[in-house]
Amino acid sequence: MIRVMVVDDHPMWRDAVERDLAQAGLDVVAVAANGREALARFPAARPDVIVLDLQIPAPNGIEVTAEVARQNPDIRVLVLSASGEHTDVLAAVKAGATGYLVKSASREELLAAVRTVAAGDPVFTPGLAGMVLGEFQQTGQDPNEPRLTERETEVLKMVAKGLEYRQIAERLVLSHRTVQNHVQSTLRKLQMHNRVELTRYAIERGLDADD
Amino acid sequence: MTTTPSPAAIAVESRLFAALAVLRVVVLVNAVGLNIYHRNSFDHPTAAAVCVAAMIAWTGVAIWAYRTPQRRTKVLLVVDLLVAVALLLLTADVKGADFRATIPSSWIIGALLAWSAHFRARGGFTAGVVLAAADLSRRQELHQSDYGNAFLLVLAGTIVGYLCASLQEMATEREQAERAAAMAAERVRLGRAVHDGVLQVLALVQRRGRELGGEAATLGELAGEQERELRRLINAQDSVALGSSGPGEDTVNLTAELARLERVPGVTVSTPGYAVELPAATAHELVAAARACVDNVKLHVGADAPAWVLLQAHPDRVELSVRDEGPGIPPGRLEAAASAGRLGVSGSIRGRIADLGGTATVTTGTFGTEWEFVVPRPDLGSTP
Structure with missing residues (x-):
């Protein structure tokens, strides 16, 4: 059974999500109303998936994502955002989230998304794919930074154009699994890209002097 | 000039007076040194010593008094100027009517610049005129250099006063701009919190409506339209904020x-x-x-x-x-x-x-x- 933790400061919304997940046979092991509670309950609850609202009282969803990913690299974070603000969603994905859904998504979409991220596969919207593409197309990229392969770019473009994995697999004559692997690898590279940026930032500021 | 100065303007003034305190010590040392050098030209050496002692004492009092904004009152500034004027006027009695250098000499710029810093250009001009008049009034004969010194006093007082005013205005403006920016950022933050709450409710109505069906589904659809519209607006606003620092119009x-x-x-x-x-x-x-x-x-x-x-x-x-x-x-x-x-x-x-x-x-x-x-x-x- 998939162990899920729901983090949202809106009680009405939290209850609705919890009920939907429980009815579908998932195990809601913990709920939290803010970042502090989430981080306090996370180690004992040992969820497989965290369904996380970005706009929560401090520490915010992005910081929570970064911290849980640090503690447990296998954790899957599905971000639910009401506003879908580009910069926030992108920051959460860079911090380690592997799925993103707007809150108005239906019950079925939510359940499918939780199951997908639990299985280790990313949940992308076309909007998020467009942003991720944008990150790799920026000017002044360091040649040492991870780049997307042609195939990965092609797949990501198709996701951004609204094609489903099934359709992409058909068009490129690939298996569904391979398409998912490509998408997953773009996310990994984006997170790596972020780490390269952070490291460079640290070196520039002389933060690496001691350890 | 009488409006209550902003905290930033007061901070600027405090820095000016801190600098002036150093200047007062420098001109005091210079004045005392000159008087010792000219010690043989005094008609009344004891009176001269009293004058120099008064100058030293007042320098100490002035440095202490000007340090806190509350003590920078009109009374203090007037007394400061009067001490300088008195020492100028007494020179003729102590040194004799044929004196060349005054007892306080350049020490008087302490009072002059205090007026410039506190009363700005008009204060600097006033103090300059008063000091120049006091300096010239008791001289037996006027040399070209005496006139030149007096003119410089008035000019310097006015210009320094003007500069002090500009500095204070700039500090005030910067403070206001910083406050406006902080307020705008806070408004954006509040706006986000409010929007987020509204979006949450709209999303929930849409979701539940869809599940309940019938009229509730129609309501849900309406909520969905509004939710998309608001989300679009927020994201468009974000892009504006991102692009505002970009290239030209x-x-x-x-x-x-x-x-x-x-x-x-x-x-x-x-x-x-x-x-x-x-x-x-x-x-x-x-x-x-x-x-x-x-x-x-x-x-x-x-x-x-x-x-x-x-x-x-x-x-x-x-x-x-x-x-x-x-x-x-x-x-x-x-x-x-x-x-x-x-x-x-x-x-x-x-x-x-x-x-x-x-x-x-x-x-x-x-x-x-x-x-x-x-x-x-x-x-x-x-x-x-």
């Missing part, structure tokens, strides 16, 4: 412009997470071409038919695509329209993109129709 942020297309039902717009600045004409043509494609989808596929718009920004070019999952354009239709002399929608789209020096390609089949525009991107010098 003749460029347009294509990211924000394309976001408007999401208003059309069924349309999903994907863009980079940053502003994409293009010359205004190029950006508008691209948006118009994309809009024409979207309109075409609505016309040929259906009013609610989904369409996806994707913007990719490479350093040297932008790629814009519009995709639908309609039945595709029947083979030969575009050619037939062209040979019949009709330009048609696709012709006008191609024309627009060709005018921008780009290419427009259309792929069509049972999977739907996809337009792709590639337009070169001029080097605007700065990309995020």
